[in-house]
Amino acid sequence: MKLVNIANRNYIITLILVFVVGSIVGYFVLKSIVNKEFNEKLFAEKDQLIYELHTFEELKANYYLNIGDKIQLDEVDRDPDITPILSDTVMYDKFEKKKLPFRTLTFSDKFQGKFYLVRITKSLMSNNDLMKGITEIMVIVVLLLSLSLIVVNRFLSKKIWxxxxxxxxxxxxxxxxxxxxxxxxxxxxxxxxxxxxxxxxxxxxxxxxxxxxxxxxxxxSHEIQTPLAIIRNKSEMLLQEPLSKKQLTEIGKIYEASGRLSRLKEGLSILTKIDNEQFVDAEFIHLKKFIKKKLSNVEELVGIKNLTVTTKFLANPILELNNDLAYILITNLLSNAIKHNVENGEIKITVKSSELLFENTGLDLKIPTEELFDRFKRSGKNIESIGLGLSLVKRITDYYHMQISYSYSNQWHVIKIQY
Amino acid sequence: MNVLIIEDEKALAENMVSYLDHSGYHCEWVDNLNSAQEKIWSYSYDCIIVDITLPDGSGLDVIQRLKTMKSKSGIIIVSAKNSTEDKIAGLDIGADDYITKPFDLSELNARIKSVIRRRSFDAQNEITFQEITIFPYDHLVTISGKPLNLTKKEFDLLLYFVSNKSRVITKESIAEHLWGDDMDMADSFDFIYSHLKNLRKKIEEIGGNDYIQTVYGIGYKFIKE
Known part of the structure; x- marks a missing residue:
């Protein structure tokens, strides 16, 4: 979720909460103020009426102080002696032509020697309208605020962020x-x-x-080359000497180790070269032809393990690759499929228009799948392998933005490259 | 046979000189470009081994010079592995072969022999070891005059042995000679053994002697007892 959306959501939720609570509280506060004012007005009218009744001679049954306000005077026999009473009623209003709420102030008074029960009835309409108006304003303000908040926030997020x-x-x-x-x-x-x-x-x-x-x-990688060559050649020279079998065996081991080291060095220096982008010149590689040629070179080596190689060329893709890298890629895939195969095993190579599959039979790997393409990961006892092959493959596919994946099921190892 | 070695690393040059001297060559060694230019001017060599990276310049200059001099010497470039540019440049201006460091002396020896053979187009273009005669260009072998029918790998193997006769040849070196970079793809040592077995059998079948000695755990030696 985007930061701006999280902020907006929280702002709006808070805004709505605050406004709901604020509106409710505000409503009641306003209502009580308006109510109080209304009542005060009623009482003021009462005082005015009493003054007028006491001052002027002529009496009318009904006084209209304001439009909608109604005064009713009822002559009574004896002093009702009541404290002024406020009461709300609903009555038919002839101006609005519907039933509306009214508030009535009832009190008693004595003038010109007679007792009267006086009722001043005042329409609550304006009061209610006020409340309605205020609520509407509140809602509009909330909406406007939310909207402007969202807009401002978006703008800020664009500009400031x-x-x-x-x-x-x-x-x-x-x-x-x-x-x-x-x-x-x-x-x-x-x-x-x-x-x-x-x-x-x-x-x-x-x-x-x-x-x-x-x-x-x-x-x-460069400096190691010469000493390695020296070790290799010196041990080769020593092998020519008339030494004891034990000594020769020891020298043989030195020789062998130097060979392994130089292969390792070579692998590492290819990795470095890929990183340094020293394999720039690309050419069009006919994958089918390329694989076929490579396969014919290793026919004999495949024969050692008595492996069966099946190829399926469903398409003839032409890739733009560096020739050396293509060679290293295919050689290492093939080498991997041969080396980690079992006696009398199988290799299946499938070329599709956008996919290359190398499948081979073999034992279950001892290392987790995701580590397969890491350097120096090898499974089992194969110490001859320097453990760089697949990491070279991975680096080359990465270099050309190809997808590589590995899966294993039913004794079949599958490496899939999508180009 | 005169061989000039242009190599700045003393220890490496010593090995080459020693191995090649033993194989019947007369070797000279220089460790820089200047002395090399001097040498090729003053003497003629059958084969010149040039390291590309020299302290005072590129070995390619020597090759250039040899070519302008219309020298008949065979030229083998020695360079770092995988520097394809050097290889192509060298072969382009007329080098005969290319070998990458680190290499086996037996391999270098075989390459020198092959280069010299290719350079000298005389009738003597055959290699003889006791009753075995090899005709490298026709891919033919005879044992006491009787033709021996060999596969390509068996032929290469025999030629490699004869080129490095009386020397211990490691199985790694044989594997690399026969399969090059693909050697570590499979357990190629087993395969060498089966090729050897066939080769021995074929030679013995038509009355030849078995000159292949096994040096336990290390490799083989082709030697007359």
């Missing part, structure tokens, strides 16, 4: 092998500036570390 989104998209695009500095953001927000500074120094450090590591790998 834009540096943040800029940084985020830069970070998503960031590749340590091809570092592009974060674009300078134009913001007055301290937090974003701090964020960018922190990220910049972190990125600088990562780039430096990466460069150091890369150089180190390159140098090691």
């Amino acid at each position: 834009s540096p943040f989104h800029q940084i985020l998209s830069d970070l998503n695009e960031f590749k340590i092998s091809k570092p592009v500095p974060l674009s300078t953001i134009d913001t007055t927000v301290d937090e974003f500036r701090e964020l960018q500074n922190a990220l910049n120094s972190m990125i600088d450090k990562s780039i430096r570390d990466y460069q150091n590591l890369k150089e180190y790998t390159e140098n090691t």
